[in-house]
Amino acid sequence: MPELPEVETVRRGLERVLLGQQIVGGEVLLARSFSGEWSELIGRKVREVGRRGKVLLIGLDQKKTALVHLRMTGQLIYQPQDGSPREGGGHPSDALIRKLPNAHTRVFWEMSSGARLFFNDQRTFGSIKLLEDTELPTEPFLAKLGPEPWDKAFSVEALHQAFQRRSRSSVKAVLLDQEVVAGIGNIYADESLFLSRVHPATPAGALPKTQIRPLIAKIREVLERGIEYGGVSARDYVNAEGLRGRMQEQLYVYGRDGMPCKLCDTTLQKLRTAGRGTHICPRCQSQP
DNA sequence: TGCCCCCTGCAG
DNA sequence: CTGCAGGGGGCA
Numbered sequence: 304m305p306e307l308p309e310v311e312t313v314r315r316g317l318e319r320v321l322l323g324q325q326i327v328g329g330e331v332l333l334a335r336s337f338s339g340e341w342s343e344l345i346g347r348k349v350r351e352v353g354r355r356g357k358v359l360l361i362g363l364d365q366k367k368t369a370l371v372h373l374r375m376t377g378q379l380i381y382q383p384q385d386g387s388p389r390e391g392g393g394h395p396s397d398a399l400i401r402k403l404p405n406a407h408t409r410v411f412w413e414m415s416s417g418a419r420l421f422f423n424d425q426r427t428f429g430s431i432k433l434l435e436d437t438e439l440p441t442e443p444f445l446a447k448l449g450p451e452p453w454d455k456a457f458s459v460e461a462l463h464q465a466f467q468r469r470s471r472s473s474v475k476a477v478l479l480d481q482e483v484v485a486g487i488g489n490i491y492a493d494e495s496l497f498l499s500r501v502h503p504a505t506p507a508g509a510l511p512k513t514q515i516r517p518l519i520a521k522i523r524e525v526l527e528r529g530i531e532y533g534g535v536s537a538r539d540y541v542n543a544e545g546l547r548g549r550m551q552e553q554l555y556v557y558g559r560d561g562m563p564c565k566l567c568d569t570t571l572q573k574l575r576t577a578g579r580g581t582h583i584c585p586r587c588q589s590q591p
Numbered sequence: 592t593g594c595c596c597c598c599t600g601c602a603g
Numbered sequence: 604c605t606g607c608a609g610g611g612g613g614c615a
Binding site: 375376407424425426427428469471472476538577578 | 593594595598599600601
């Protein structure tokens with residue numbers, strides 16, 4: 304579930320606390336969650352915390368970078384040395400976060416301050432990959448990644464071309480393609496298509512070119528709003544402090560099937576598009 | 592280019 | 604107990 308806004312929220316949280324700190328130890332609890340030379344991590348200082356699409360890039364000294372992909376259920380939680388058990392908000396996820404490491408902790412780093420950084424990942428799809436900076440340009444996923452949503456390269460022309468190239472695919476499938484634009488996942492795809500009044504199953508080639516500029520605008524708006532509200536915590540997602548986001552309350556369609564549309568009161572529906580659960584308002588979003 | 596699979600937990 | 608959650612790799 305972490306999509307661009309969630310990853311960006313984690314990035315900002317880590318940037319506040321991690322810069323300049325040295326990694327002094329830690330442990331890999333699940334081998335496939337970490338790749339690269341662990342020993343080269345020890346003694347490194349964090350020089351920057353970046354992001355590309357849904358990937359976190361923890362820049363270290365000696366020209367190394369740790370790539371963190373949270374995939375479905377990954378969490379990066381920073382626990383200060385004096386980190387006292389947090390007051391539970393009553394949500395089930397709070398209990399797990401109170402105790403770290405927990406059953407889902409796959410990797411953790413110990414920092415010079417005595418703080419620890421935990422990589423938790425229930426479904427183990429996520430990973431941390433330690434690379435030399437020289438390997439970044441050829442890292443397969445990063446190399447193919449499309450522009451950031453706010454990049455000039457994510458233009459009306461570019462999206463129109465992507466829609467033409469894959470004219471028989473659904474618009475939703477194209478928006479989920481990380482090579483077209485980086486960072487959109489299932490939640491923000493559904494939300495931006497709803498706000499654009501475009502049915503997710505519309506064949507990409509059939510979308511009038513005049514609708515592309517507003518669609519890009521809505522994508523940017525909803526992602527910005529996602530960041531502003533600290534991301535969607537529908538299930539596992541928490542920020543670097545282990546706290547849940549508030550964006551789930553702002554959603555118009557995702558996870559609201561069977562409930563009334565916030566704009567027209569029509570009962571929202573759930574269907575399957577691009578192999579994903581897809582949420583629509585049958586009235587606001589015209590049939591393809 | 593679309594679909595199965597990776598994996599785990601939880602709703603039905 | 605089955606099916607679903609859904610990012611992205613790999614394959615037909």
